[in-house]
Amino acid sequence: MKRFAVIVVLAVVAGCLGGRTPQPSLHTLDMAPSGTARPSHNIDVDRLRPSEALGRRDILIKRSSTAVDYFELDQWASNLGEIVPEKLEAEFGEDLQGRDTILISGTILGFELADVSGGKHEAFIKLDLAFRWDGESLYETPLLEKVYEISLPMESGTAGDLAIALSRGLETIAAQIVEDVNGLPSKSAEDR
Numbered sequence: 001m002k003r004f005a006v007i008v009v010l011a012v013v014a015g016c017l018g019g020r021t022p023q024p025s026l027h028t029l030d031m032a033p034s035g036t037a038r039p040s041h042n043i044d045v046d047r048l049r050p051s052e053a054l055g056r057r058d059i060l061i062k063r064s065s066t067a068v069d070y071f072e073l074d075q076w077a078s079n080l081g082e083i084v085p086e087k088l089e090a091e092f093g094e095d096l097q098g099r100d101t102i103l104i105s106g107t108i109l110g111f112e113l114a115d116v117s118g119g120k121h122e123a124f125i126k127l128d129l130a131f132r133w134d135g136e137s138l139y140e141t142p143l144l145e146k147v148y149e150i151s152l153p154m155e156s157g158t159a160g161d162l163a164i165a166l167s168r169g170l171e172t173i174a175a176q177i178v179e180d181v182n183g184l185p186s187k188s189a190e191d192r
Contacts, residue, residue, distance in 0.1 A: 027059065027159050028077040029087045030167035036091075037171075037178040041186075042101040043092040044134070045085035048127070050108045054080050059159050060112035062124065068112075074159035080108055084127075087167065091174035100187040101134035102143070104177070113162045114151065121157040123165030125150050125173060131180075133187050143184055148173045 053060060057079065058070035076083060088104075095101065110126030126149045130142040150169045154161055 022073055024073050024075045025159065026075055026077040027163040029083050029163060029170065031087055031090050033090045033093065034171040034174075037093070037174045039092055039178045040099070040182045041184070042095040042099045042134075043177070043181055044095065044101055044103050045088050045092075046103040046105040046132075048081055048085050048104075048106055048108050050080040050111070054108055054111055059162065061157075062112050062114045064115070071159050080111055084108055084111065084170065087170045088174050088177075091171055092178070102181055102184070103132050103134050103136075104129050105132070105138065106130055109147075110149070111166060113154075113157055113159075115157070121154045121162075123152045123154055123162055123169055125166060125169045127173065129177070131184070144180060146180065148176055 053068060056070070057075045057077075059074050059076060061069045061071065063069055106127060106129035108126075109128055110124050112124055114122045114124045116122055126147065128147050129145070131144040131146075132138070132140065132142050150172055152165045152169050154165050
């Protein structure tokens with residue numbers, strides 16, 4: 001009987017040790033600024049809300065125009081509503097005293113791996129953004145509203161490669177945002 005009890009205990013311990021659920025691999029964006037964005041105004045990201053499908057920390061895979069999935073063991077290190085603005089802020093640089101400040105708010109509509117024809121993959125980003133002067137109400141008509149969208153081909157469909165591609169895509173979008181913001185008049189010229 002003693003031998004049977006020892007065997008049962010060893011089996012339970014082995015089952016507990018061998019049957020552990022694998023931990024997810026966590027990913028974030030490359031937060032180093034690319035140095036390509038040169039804004040003439042201070043640009044701050046007020047708030048970006050992820051769409052419902054992107055509201056989880058799981059990394060989205062768009063399998064087709066109607067089917068989505070998530071990576072099994074790969075997740076974002078934090079909510080996209082935190083890491084996407086952090087990357088954009090890194091691209092826009094530090095606020096400089098004496099410059100007007102524009103606030104950006106909006107929705108992250110796409111931030112995923114897209115399976116495309118022939119077994120190929122793309123990193124896809126789509127941001128719906130509104131631009132306002134610092135201090136203006138969200139209910140006032142924005143200076144500018146625009147949807148920014150980019151697809152970047154990828155060598156592999158891994159979550160690590162996706163994080164790198166999405167980082168590069170946000171750098172490109174940040175440069176487009178800066179170009180649009182640089183085309184806006186200064187706040188003092190608009191107040192006249």
